[in-house]
Amino acid sequence: MESPKSKLPNDSERYLECFRHFLKHSTQNQVMQDFIDHLLPDIMKIGNGTSNLNVIGVGSGCGDIDLKILSALHHKYPEMTVDNEVIEPNPQQLRDYRDLVSQTPGLDYVTFIWNEMTAEEFEEQWKENKRTKKADLIHMFQMMYFVKDPEATVSFFQSLLNKNGRLLITLYSGNIGWVKMLDAFSNQLGTAELNRSTDDIKRFLDSKGVRYQSHNLPAKVDITKCFIEGDEDGELMLDFLTQVLHFSKTASPELKAKILEFLHCPEVSVESNGKVLMNADSELIVLEQLT
Numbered sequence: 001m002e003s004p005k006s007k008l009p010n011d012s013e014r015y016l017e018c019f020r021h022f023l024k025h026s027t028q029n030q031v032m033q034d035f036i037d038h039l040l041p042d043i044m045k046i047g048n049g050t051s052n053l054n055v056i057g058v059g060s061g062c063g064d065i066d067l068k069i070l071s072a073l074h075h076k077y078p079e080m081t082v083d084n085e086v087i088e089p090n091p092q093q094l095r096d097y098r099d100l101v102s103q104t105p106g107l108d109y110v111t112f113i114w115n116e117m118t119a120e121e122f123e124e125q126w127k128e129n130k131r132t133k134k135a136d137l138i139h140m141f142q143m144m145y146f147v148k149d150p151e152a153t154v155s156f157f158q159s160l161l162n163k164n165g166r167l168l169i170t171l172y173s174g175n176i177g178w179v180k181m182l183d184a185f186s187n188q189l190g191t192a193e194l195n196r197s198t199d200d201i202k203r204f205l206d207s208k209g210v211r212y213q214s215h216n217l218p219a220k221v222d223i224t225k226c227f228i229e230g231d232e233d234g235e236l237m238l239d240f241l242t243q244v245l246h247f248s249k250t251a252s253p254e255l256k257a258k259i260l261e262f263l264h265c266p267e268v269s270v271e272s273n274g275k276v277l278m279n280a281d282s283e284l285i286v287l288e289q290l291t
């Protein structure tokens with residue numbers, strides 16, 4: 001067995017660089033845009049006579065997806081104002097989000113409430129302050145990998161929903177080869193606790209009999225450069241795909257060869273026009289208020 005390696009999320013600067021690189025070479029944000037344009041308006045069925053919507057974004061990152069959600073809500077409910085509570089522990093991400101807000105015209109219908117903290121800290125403060133505000137929309141996109149107890153976190157945020165409220169969760173789908181690769185090599189990579197997919201969330205929802213809807217969000221990522229020895233872009237991508245800091249430099253040649261072989265197999269990726277395109281489907285889980 002290999003010695004434990006540093007996990008990528010422990011270095012927030014490198015994590016961010018790798019995540020941005022991954023997004024740049026994937027269709028994930030386009031897929032989210034399609035979801036916001038086509039699925040979200042059907043999922044959101046607010047209309048209980050209120051003039052204000054309460055939205056909570058958990059692990060919002062730099063806010064680009066959040067602002068698209070706000071814009072879609074404004075389009076559907078132009079007369080409503082929005083309280084948008086942002087929960088994001090990374091100071092740089094939160095700064096980027098605030099900068100984006102200040103550079104985006106036409107957000108005068110939104111009041112932003114900034115929480116530089118984790119979802120767990122937010123829950124603690126919420127309970128300490130005995131807050132009772134209910135939310136119409138809570139979203140947790142690609143952040144469940146990082147919470148200590150996903151079941152407790154989902155259960156807390158679901159308890160904040162209004163009668164017609166919706167909690168939206170995305171993670172990578174348990175069906176994709178990338179997630180299977182992380183499972184297969186989790187001991188050698190030392191990243192077992194980061195290996196979560198929607199399967200893990202659905203497992204505890206099913207076991208408690210909690211009803212939910214799910215939608216596949218199909219995406220591809222171009223991983224061609226991972227196969228070019230010493231290529232810096234390839235190394236950024238490999239760090240993100242393995243969740244190991246400086247994977248190429250710290251992994252044994254044997255492990256690196258096995259991972260590259262796995263990434264190239266038909267279960268994980270396809271070759272098209274000289275590019276290696278990896279399946280990076282996410283799944284969206286939609287929860288309603290518990291009755």
Ligand SMILES: C[S@@+](CC[C@H](N)C(=O)[O-])C[C@H]1O[C@@H](n2cnc3c(N)ncnc32)[C@H](O)[C@@H]1O
Nearest residue numbers: 059060061089090093118119141142143146147
């Ligand atoms: C992969 S990024 C996703 C960003 C954005 N939601 C998106 O989909 O583009 C994950 C985000 O979760 C944040 N995060 C990490 N641990 C968290 C926690 N315990 N609670 C809330 N957010 C967390 C990270 O700082 C990061 O911004």
